[in-house]
Amino acid sequence: MNPNLVSLEGKVAIVTGAGVGMGAATAQLLAARGAKVIVSDINPATAAETVAAIRDAGGTAHAVVTNVADEREVEALLAETVATYGRLDCAVNNAAITPDTLPIHEADMAVFDKVLNVDLRSVMLCMKYEIRQLLAQGSHGSIVNIGSVSSVRPQPNNAAYVAAKHGVIGLTKTGSLEYAGRGIRVNAVLPGAIDTPMFRAALDANGFTVEQYAPALSLFNRIGKPEEVAEASAWLCSDASSYVTGHSLAVEGGYLTR
Template sequence: MGMLDGKVAIITGAAMGMGAATAELFAREGARVVIADLNEELGRAQARKIQDAGGAAAFVRADVSRAGDVEAMVQFAVDTFGRLDVAVNNAAHSPDTRPLADLDEAVWDAVIGVDLKGVALCLKYELRQMLKQGGGGSIINISSVSGIRPQPGTPAYVAAKHGVIGLTKQAAMDYSPHGIRVNAVAPGAVDTPMLQKALVEFNLEPVSYAKQLSLLGRFAQASEVAEVNLWLASDRSSYVTGAVYTVDGGYTAM
C-alpha cells in the first residue's frame, strides 16, 4: 500500500527539479500524477519516465500565470484521471536580480505573475474542483526561505514568496470547514538546474556557498523536499493545515 494510493495529484513546474522529484515520488506511492509545465519536451519526457517505471502520469502544458491555462489544467486532471485530491503548486520564475531602486517593471510583473498570481490562480481552480467533489483534499504551495527572510537584490521574488505564505494561511482558514488542507513548504538552497545556473551567473563556489546557506554545510536534494510534500499530501498529516515547513538545513535558524 502506497501513501497516496487512489489519489490524483497535479504538480506544476514538474518537468524538472523539485517538481519532477515530487512527481516521481508521488507516483511510486500510488498517485496518478498530472505533470504541468511550460516546457512541453521535458514535461512529456518526465511523464514517460514515470510510465516506464510502472507509474501513472500524464502531461499537460500550462502557464500558471494565465487563468485559462490553469482552469484547463484542472479539467485535464479530471478528464484523464476522474478527480483531484492533491495539488502541489510548485511552478516558479527565476528570481529577479536588482534592488528596488533599479527595479525592472517587466521582470517584476513576470516574477509576480508566476510566483504569486500563479499560485492564487491554481488555488482558485483546485479549490473549486475539490469543493465540487464534496470537499476534502490537500494543497501544498511551494514558497521559499525568501518568504521568511529577505535575500539581497530580489524584491519581486521575496514579495511573491512572502505572499504565497499569506495565501496559504488564508486558504487554510477559508476552506478548512470543507476538509481541504492547505500548507506551504519553504525550501532553502536546493540542488536544481535553477540553482546551478545561478552559481555560474554569480561566479559562486558551490562548497563554500553551501556552508553559508545551511547548518548542514550542503545544498538540499530535490528528493528531500519531495518527501515533505509527500507527507503533507498524505493522510498522515491529517491534522496539519495553515502551516509552513522549512526544508532549509537550518538556514532560517542561523
C-alpha cells in the same frame, strides 16, 4: 503509525513546474507512492521526460502543458485532470522562475511583473481552480504551495522574488482559514538551497559556486536534494498530515535557525 497513511494510493495529484528539479522529483515520488499524477509544465519536452520516468518506474502520469500565469490555461489544466482521471485529491503548486537580481532602485519592472505573475499569481490561480474542483466533488483534499526560505528571510537584490514568496505564505494561511471547515488543507513547503537548475542559475548570476556558498546556506555544509523537498510535499499530500493546515514546513538544512 499506520503505514497506509503515508500512501497516496488511489489519489489524483497535480504537480506544476514538474518538468525539472523539485517538481519532477515530487511528481515521481507521488507516483511511486501510488498517486495518478498530472505533470504540468510550460515546456512540453521536459513534461514528457517526467511522464516517461514515472511510467518507466511503473507509475501513472499524464502531461498537460500549462502556463500557470494564464487563468484560462489553469482552468483547462483542471478540466483535463478531471477528464483524464475523474477527480482531484491533492496538488503541489511548485512552478516558479529564477529570482530577479537587481536592487530596488535599479529594478526592471517588466522582470518584477513577470516574477510576481509566475511565482505568486500562478499560486492564486491554481488554488482557485483546485479548490473549486475539490468543493464540487464534496471531498477532502490537500494543497501544497512551494514557497522558499525567502518567504520568511529576505535577501538583497531579489525584491520581486521575496515579495512573491512572502505572498505564497499569505495565500496559504488565507486558504487554510477559508476551507478547513470544508475538509481542504492548505500548507506550504519552504525549500532552502536545493540542487536544481534554477538554484544553480541564481548562483551563476551572482558569481558563486556551490562549494563556496553551501556553508552559508546550510548547517550541513551542503545543498539539499530535490527528493528531500519532495518528501515534505508527499507527506503534506498524504493522510498522515491530516491534522496539519496553514503550516509552512521549512526544508532548508537549518538555514533559518541562524
